[in-house]
Amino acid sequence: MGKILEVNDLHISFHTFAGEVQAIRGVNFELNEGETLAIVGESGSGKSVTTKSIMRLLPKHNSEFKAGEILFEGKDITKMSEKEMQKIRGKEISMIFQDPMTSLNPTMTVGKQIMEPLLKHQKLSKHEAKKRVIELLKLVGIPKAEIRFKQYPHQFSGGMRQRVVIAIALACNPKILIADEPTTALDVTIQAQILELMKDLQKKINTSIIFITHDLGVVANVADRVAVMYGGKIVEVGTVDEIFYNPQHPYTWGLISSMPSLDAEDEELYAIPGTPPDLLNPPVGDAFAARNEYAMKIDLEKQPPMFKISDTHYAATWLLHPNAPKVEPPTAVKKRMRKFHNETDSTPSKEVVKNV
Amino acid sequence: MSSNEKLLEIKHLKQYFNKGKANEVKAIDDISFDIYKGETLGLVGESGCGKSTTGRTIIRLYNATDGEVLYNGENVHAKKTRAELKKFNQKMQMIFQDPQASLNPRMKIADIIAEGIDIHGLAKSKEDRMNRVYSLLETVGLNREHANRYPHEFSGGQRQRIGIARALAVEPEFIIADEPISALDVSIQAQVVNLLKKLQKEKGLTYLFIAHDLSMVKYISDRIGVMYFGKLVELAPADDLYNNPMHPYTQSLLSAIPLPDPDYERSRIRKTYDPKIHQYADGEEVKMREVAPGHFVYCSEKELKQYKALYK
Numbered sequence: 001m002g003k004i005l006e007v008n009d010l011h012i013s014f015h016t017f018a019g020e021v022q023a024i025r026g027v028n029f030e031l032n033e034g035e036t037l038a039i040v041g042e043s044g045s046g047k048s049v050t051t052k053s054i055m056r057l058l059p060k061h062n063s064e065f066k067a068g069e070i071l072f073e074g075k076d077i078t079k080m081s082e083k084e085m086q087k088i089r090g091k092e093i094s095m096i097f098q099d100p101m102t103s104l105n106p107t108m109t110v111g112k113q114i115m116e117p118l119l120k121h122q123k124l125s126k127h128e129a130k131k132r133v134i135e136l137l138k139l140v141g142i143p144k145a146e147i148r149f150k151q152y153p154h155q156f157s158g159g160m161r162q163r164v165v166i167a168i169a170l171a172c173n174p175k176i177l178i179a180d181e182p183t184t185a186l187d188v189t190i191q192a193q194i195l196e197l198m199k200d201l202q203k204k205i206n207t208s209i210i211f212i213t214h215d216l217g218v219v220a221n222v223a224d225r226v227a228v229m230y231g232g233k234i235v236e237v238g239t240v241d242e243i244f245y246n247p248q249h250p251y252t253w254g255l256i257s258s259m260p261s262l263d264a265e266d267e268e269l270y271a272i273p274g275t276p277p278d279l280l281n282p283p284v285g286d287a288f289a290a291r292n293e294y295a296m297k298i299d300l301e302k303q304p305p306m307f308k309i310s311d312t313h314y315a316a317t318w319l320l321h322p323n324a325p326k327v328e329p330p331t332a333v334k335k336r337m338r339k340f341h342n343e344t345d346s347t348p349s350k351e352v353v354k355n356v
Numbered sequence: 357m358s359s360n361e362k363l364l365e366i367k368h369l370k371q372y373f374n375k376g377k378a379n380e381v382k383a384i385d386d387i388s389f390d391i392y393k394g395e396t397l398g399l400v401g402e403s404g405c406g407k408s409t410t411g412r413t414i415i416r417l418y419n420a421t422d423g424e425v426l427y428n429g430e431n432v433h434a435k436k437t438r439a440e441l442k443k444f445n446q447k448m449q450m451i452f453q454d455p456q457a458s459l460n461p462r463m464k465i466a467d468i469i470a471e472g473i474d475i476h477g478l479a480k481s482k483e484d485r486m487n488r489v490y491s492l493l494e495t496v497g498l499n500r501e502h503a504n505r506y507p508h509e510f511s512g513g514q515r516q517r518i519g520i521a522r523a524l525a526v527e528p529e530f531i532i533a534d535e536p537i538s539a540l541d542v543s544i545q546a547q548v549v550n551l552l553k554k555l556q557k558e559k560g561l562t563y564l565f566i567a568h569d570l571s572m573v574k575y576i577s578d579r580i581g582v583m584y585f586g587k588l589v590e591l592a593p594a595d596d597l598y599n600n601p602m603h604p605y606t607q608s609l610l611s612a613i614p615l616p617d618p619d620y621e622r623s624r625i626r627k628t629y630d631p632k633i634h635q636y637a638d639g640e641e642v643k644m645r646e647v648a649p650g651h652f653v654y655c656s657e658k659e660l661k662q663y664k665a666l667y668k
Contacts, residue, residue, distance in 0.1 A: 217614030258546035260575035
């Protein structure tokens with residue numbers, strides 16, 4: 001599996017009347033061919049900004065690339081001209097948006113909308129494009145494709161509309177598919193269908209997927225690897241098992257214990273206290289320190305680097321420093337960890353890999 | 357927590373939209389259930405199944421097509437004078453899904469919360485009114501400085517707290533919460549759910565909790581009702597419903613929820629529901645029948661026997 005996308009030390013700011021909002025403050029991650037990377041975090045943590053910057057969809061008048069690079073197949077997207085970018089956007093990298101109600105054009109037939117990228121990028125004739133659209137509609141599970149081709153978005157239900165959006169995104173067999181909360185607006189049964197569809201299509205055309213969501217259940221279902229974002233940074237990254245069964249960052253602990261499990265007893269849910277940091281004036285030390293019951297003095301003074309737990313698992317918390325005191329994670333997390341340590345016996349090695 | 361005293365009885369409630377026209381919609385099609393004092397009844401189902409309509413019809417935001425809603429033995433939908441309605445409105449309150457849309461952007465928080473207090477004349481003086489607002493804000497975890505601000509100055513979770521404070525302002529007994537946490541982040545959801553639970557304990561409130569997030573519903577509810585196309589298909593104590601789902605639709609709904617557990621997700625098999633499997637004969641009576649104590653399923657006599665045999 002080769003790397004298809006590499007994001008290095010990305011910094012993005014927005015200029016507002018109140019001042020500069022540092023939305024992304026040094027994000028690093030990579031995406032391998034054919035894998036699904038889930039990015040989770042609260043609203044305002046920078047998930048959507050990160051992915052929009054990969055598509056270069058951020059508004060020009062108030063956003064700014066401060067530093068860093070986004071390498072797509074070795075080429076830096078941030079330095080491309082708009083013209084070069086247009087060849088990538090919708091063809092090599094495409095996106096599924098959260099709300100299928102607003103991401104389709106209500107005045108165009110569904111068929112025409114799916115045809116657009118085909119005519120634009122693949123230079124197909126209208127006749128060929130139509131044939132391909134009907135193929136795509138069948139691929140995403142829309143029955144009576146020939147009739148549906150001529151219909152308008154309002155004649156489709158929410159789940160069907162999201163399938164249309166997926167069909168548009170897949171029209172040119174993209175190498176990367178970015179799905180920004182694609183199932184948040186849908187019912188559980190429809191959500192299950194859409195997730196199965198996406199996994200199925202991924203197998204067929206070997207696309208890499210970046211999946212943004214705040215639903216940890218969905219993450220457990222689709223992801224190979226998970227990146228947890230907080231305050232414009234990735235605070236923990238690892239395989240799906242490492243994040244769910246051996247989480248190391250107190251924020252990940254909080255996220256996991258704030259969800260009730262179906263076998264939960266009648267105890268109070270853990271709620272992460274306080275609110276996300278104000279990125280107009282980002283805190284000096286660890287952005288999570290103010291809400292973190294495990295915070296130490298150093299958390300308020302210095303940002304933690306990424307500590308390595310395994311080859312695939314990294315977390316940015318001072319608790320992993322060799323000199324840090326041993327702490328007890330919340331009960332819900334300990335239950336999960338027990339399961340993890342029964343399966344693997346490797347003791348985590350602690351070393352600093354990157355100074356952020 | 358919950359007693360056996362019925363607070364609310366819903367009997368053969370029907371709500372049809374565009375009645376008698378070609379595009380008639382049977383949003384609620386003959387449902388009956390009770391809500392006991394002090395309990396939380398969860399209502400789940402897909403969008404369009406009529407769960408929100410049920411909530412809104414109970415509180416008389418819609419006039420029912422047919423059937424009765426008895427609150428403490430009194431029919432909510434009977435002809436009432438304004439004064440009678442007002443008295444009833446004070447006992448029953450609602451929390452809405454979208455905290456952005458349900459607060460008037462031009463009103464200060466103090467006035468939003470005190471609107472009910474003013475209408476029902478609960479405050480003796482201006483000072484008393486403000487004191488009530490302050491104590492409500494503190495109850496829901498905000499502070500008194502927030503009273504003079506406008507809704508746009510708050511985050512989603514805070515706005516939902518204001519919505520809860522507004523519902524509590526008139527000292528109701530029964531609160532209908534229509535997807536109160538769907539619009540919030542996971543960590544904020546936990547805060548709001550904990551708050552609702554705490555308030556229930558302190559004030560002895562009764563909740564009708566409408567949602568589609570089944571894991572939260574299970575967590576907060578004592579009993580859960582499952583709706584499908586305007587009908588209640590299963591009603592059971594929360595644990596019982598999860599351990600022994602009887603109706604095939606409930607089974608399909610439960611099997612569709614992704615849980616934050618990768619091992620479970622790898623082995624989860626989703627069931628689909630096809631209404632055709634019932635094959636009800638003509639004239640066969642299909643209604644709510646008791647499979648186990650307190651566990652009701654919408655089924656025929658024949659199915660009841662099958663379900664009873666399957667029940668663990």
